[in-house]
Amino acid sequence: MKNENPIGLFDSGIGGTSIWKEVHALMPNENTIYLADSKNAPYGLKSKDEIIALSCKNTEFLLEKNCKIIVVACNTATTNAIKELRAKYDIPFIGIEPAIKPAALQSKTQTIGILATKGTLNSELFHKSVENHPEVKIIEQIGHGLVQLIENGDINSPEMEELLKSYLKPMIEKNIDYLVLGCSHYPYLIPQIQKILPQHIKIIDSGEAVAKQTHKILEQNHLLNVSKEKSSQIFYTNSEPEVLETILNHNEKVLYKNF
Template identity: 45%
Template sequence: MSAAPIGIFDSGVGGISVLREIHRLLPAEDAIYYADSGHCPYGGKPRQEIVARASTITEFLLARGAKLIVVACNTATIAAVEHLRATYPSPFVGMEPAVKPAAALTRSGVVGVLATGAALAGEKFHRLVAQHAGGVRVITQPCPGLVEQVEAGEIDTPRTLDLIRQYTAPLVAAGADVLVLGCTHYPFLRPQIQAVVGPQVRLLDTGEAVARQVRRLLERDALLNPQQRQGRVEWHTSGDPALFERLHRRLMP
């Protein structure tokens, strides 16, 4: 099993930002990536629909031999990861917005969180804030449309920049000096977001922390790939294969 691949899925291409961090930390690991672009975005969907999609994709990844599965989507983690852990024998790693490190870093006492509406509305997110943001003001900002811009490959277009300005302006105006990128699509917009908010605002995402957790679980179960070579990625999507190929080649050269 140590030579088996890591399974990774997201509502679309966002989880590639997590895959990049996993490959940076664990370069020998093979991976199977599933972009559920045919059902993206997950943000406005009922919980049971997201659970059903997550279960279907999990079964696909397990059938292809995945030794561990990363739910590389904040919305899917909130809706489905507890169900997946209770249903399937595989270890699962989910996403958690970087509220705890943001609360430790802020000097102004104000942290902004950019995410999908579904992720921000979830009980899991509210528990996270209650546990780790004592004494810090956490301002949340839903970002409808940003996921779709990344899915379309519209990374650096006027429409994307307009959305970024619209969503970050109230957070910066309120004094936030740390912004949490609470969706795996948003790290692909990091240069654009940083240019809009200025160098005095720190941007945090959780891709690196997820990669470290993947390494911990693989070490615990003696499942690290022992081979001394660059890991390969097997790509799958429920959406347009040609568009997905162009995007994954661009986002993970």
């Protein structure tokens, strides 16, 4: 039955597991296949054409595994390629983009910060999101080097702390009261970010909203898995599996595949 086919998710690396965790928490009976294209991380430094090509390759890998819906668990791939993916493939796609809207609507200081990749901040989709909220001042910061450190397993390193301080201190000085995380890798940095930010500054990421949207689209397409069988969670990476296994607390099996 198609309902029992897996939900496919892909990212430029391990970061999209932050989205996978939300999807799995909301729909534990759904089978999932997660694809980490760590060999090509980060996408944020690549051209739009390169990002589209990699996103198509990832999509075709997941389609070969009979996925019934694909979550583009990468801000850069969503903002640069989802329009092309939807035009090319006959399958529902769920995108992930920075949660500017809830931050803008809730901000008291009318100033919010966004930490994201160069590819996301330069994208047309991001600029449209910003234009929808002219009343709010948006402080943009490219997270140079953050994805590479996360992919290397250096989340708690002194280098990470120094980078985060250099990116966040100017935002604090400009009186932001919300920080939007515009990359699916960045939720893994929340403990470090909280040590730097004053308590009144709230952090927003897109994970929970993406999971809810995935459930909604599956329901609308009558694709929710109603089987009582234990669900299967499979992870593929084209880089060393150890970092992905560590992020998942060694609770899930990670398969190496050169794709």
